[in-house]
Amino acid sequence: MGDVAMTVPVLLALTQEHPNLKITFLTKPFFAPIVSEIPNVKVLTADVRGEHKGIFGLWKLFRQMRTLEIDAVADLHNVLRSNILKLFFRLYAIPVEQMDKGRKEKRELTSGKLKALRPLTPMYLRYKMVFEHLGLSFDVNKHHVLGKQKITTEVSKELFPISKKIIGIAPFAAFQGKVYPQHQMEKLLVELNNLDNSRIILFGGGKKETEILEQWENTFSNCISAAGKLTFQEELRVISNLRLMISMDSGNGHLAAMYGVPVITLWGITHPFAGFTPFGQSDSNQILSDRERFPLIPTSVYGNKFPPGYDKAMETISPQTIYDKIKELL
Known part of the structure; x- marks a missing residue:
């Protein structure tokens, strides 16, 4: 949930700088409300425990995504499921850029040994770099946040x-x-x-x-x-x-x-x-x-x-x- 929330300022900055960009955000159904208020972002949900479970389920999900005429894919998660989807997209020559999670440097940081601490790249900047590798330049600052929502119930x-x-x-x-x-x-x-x-x-x-x-x-x-x-x-x-x-x-x-x-x-x-x-x-x-x-x-x-x-x-x-x-x- 925190990972999804950290994409929000990046997506806000991206859509403000590139207002003609159409984004489909693939996530689990429960997380959909986190990004649903962002302009030009449509949410597509994956039922990874049911319809989209396993490699054949992911193939079905990919076929659904193909109908959206996607030009490029930004993988902000870099896990097994997204790596399988990446292979499917590349079969159809659709470019995919993946986030570098910095796994090696995080292992060193948490090695259980005495060490001098140095800050690693913040997650939101890792997300930003994925879009930059797709040729989309933009800046992210503290003002790229959602506004207060109306209390309804x-x-x-x-x-x-x-x-x-x-x-x-x-x-x-x-x-x-x-x-x-x-x-x-x-x-x-x-x-x-x-x-x-x-x-x-x-x-x-x-x-x-x-x-x-x-x-x-x-x-x-x-x-x-x-x-x-x-x-x-x-x-x-x-x-x-x-x-x-x-x-x-x-x-x-x-x-x-x-x-x-x-x-x-x-x-x-x-x-x-x-x-x-x-x-x-x-x-x-x-x-x-x-x-x-x-x-x-x-x-x-x-x-x-x-x-x-x-x-x-x-x-x-x-x-x-x-x-x-x-x-x-x-």
Whole structure:
């Protein structure tokens, strides 16, 4: 989800510079709302667990795409499925350019050895280079973000009391190495709950996560959980209207950033230098675990690999540090 969200500023910049360009964006159905608001972008969805499963399913998908009279393909994912589709397109002499994921340099960055850190190319620039290799030049800057979306449903409106500053918190991630400890997040919520003129909206999904968010909603009078109450499209509208988002190194931070919402990212065993900093966010919005105590950080790009004891890395981020940054941005 975060990968798709990071394409948004690039596609906005590209379509503004080349308004006659027609883009078909191939993705899974759930992700379609992320890019559906971009001018000149039509979404085509792939049912990779059903109709388009396996090599014969991908051939069927390719035949559907052939009817669109595509002139060139920009592969922004570079995985097995897109590599198979690439072969099909090249059989018909349709040019394909693929993103260089920088796998070798990312392996070196996360080698589990002591190293001097150097920032790798940000993901949005890797996307931009794919289009440039297709002969499309353009610039991307922090202004290439989507605008606020209209709050439409009654449930969404309930989340936005008049004259309140709405703070979003997405406290979970796919892997535990990127999740802020629950007891420390609760200490932060104690402080945020007493902030004047503010409301905290909690984001997450899954049974266990939803139960934790509902527990916090019941404990803190100024917190409300959005989990299970909104469709994904409604959730995007809510995120677009936030004053601020606090996120792990995960998809919700990227979703907020594509709307130009300030994002505070908490980093555990991953690190901004891998290239996954939310778009347009300053270095000062990146709150890092202590590398003096955990010198091998980053140990993983995705947060799924770490040496013994490194699961405690995020405990070195104090709730007070986060709270002070929130007050500064508000």
